[in-house]
Amino acid sequence: MRINSGYLADGRLTPRTPQGQVPVTETLNVRGHGHVYAVGDITDVPETKRAGYAMQHAEVVAGNIAAQLRGEKATAEYRAASDPMILLPLGPRGGVGQLPGPGGPDVLPAETVAEYKGADLFTGRFAELFGTA
Numbered sequence: 001m002r003i004n005s006g007y008l009a010d011g012r013l014t015p016r017t018p019q020g021q022v023p024v025t026e027t028l029n030v031r032g033h034g035h036v037y038a039v040g041d042i043t044d045v046p047e048t049k050r051a052g053y054a055m056q057h058a059e060v061v062a063g064n065i066a067a068q069l070r071g072e073k074a075t076a077e078y079r080a081a082s083d084p085m086i087l088l089p090l091g092p093r094g095g096v097g098q099l100p101g102p103g104g105p106d107v108l109p110a111e112t113v114a115e116y117k118g119a120d121l122f123t124g125r126f127a128e129l130f131g132t133a
């Protein structure tokens with residue numbers, strides 16, 4: 001996968017990694033910037049690039065921005081998932097997946113993948129989030 005970050009090529013915000021990623025701190029600040037954050041695929045967080053992780057990044061960053069707006073320190077930190085997760089539906093009832101478990105990665109049965117994702121591909125969850133349900 002190629003990171004589409006050419007618009008940062010002049011290096012004025014930050015030097016990118018050789019992979020074109022933006023270096024971030026544990027609080028997901030762009031390294032060297034206390035009020036600039038990065039989330040999602042563009043970050044150099046050492047994990048596979050997933051929408052699910054991008055959403056977790058966003059929660060950390062939203063918390064930190066809210067804290068700074070209240071005049072507090074940004075203390076929420078993101079820790080890269082130790083085990084990769086994936087939900088791969090095959091139609092609304094089939095599929096396979098892997099989620100982190102207490103003793104390492106857990107393989108999910110098709111019914112669980114369908115329940116989490118396959119039945120509506122998260123459309124219900126996002127309709128609720130954006131108030132369009």
Ligand SMILES: Cc1cc2nc3c(=O)[nH]c(=O)nc-3n(C[C@H](O)[C@H](O)[C@H](O)COP(=O)(O)OP(=O)(O)OC[C@H]3O[C@@H](n4cnc5c(N)ncnc54)[C@H](O)[C@@H]3O)c2cc1C
Nearest residue numbers: 004005007039040041042049050051052053054086087088
């Ligand atoms: C085929 C495929 C399947 C995937 N399946 C899954 C999956 O099942 N589950 C999962 O969790 N993840 C999956 N992913 C990964 C997931 O899509 C990404 O991790 C997620 O979209 C990252 O979100 P993002 O906001 O960081 O980046 P993006 O979703 O890529 O958003 C970046 C946005 O910035 C825009 N942009 C780029 N340059 C500029 C510019 N100069 N000016 C203005 N806008 C610009 C782009 O057009 C884009 O809309 C999949 C990815 C691919 C390619």
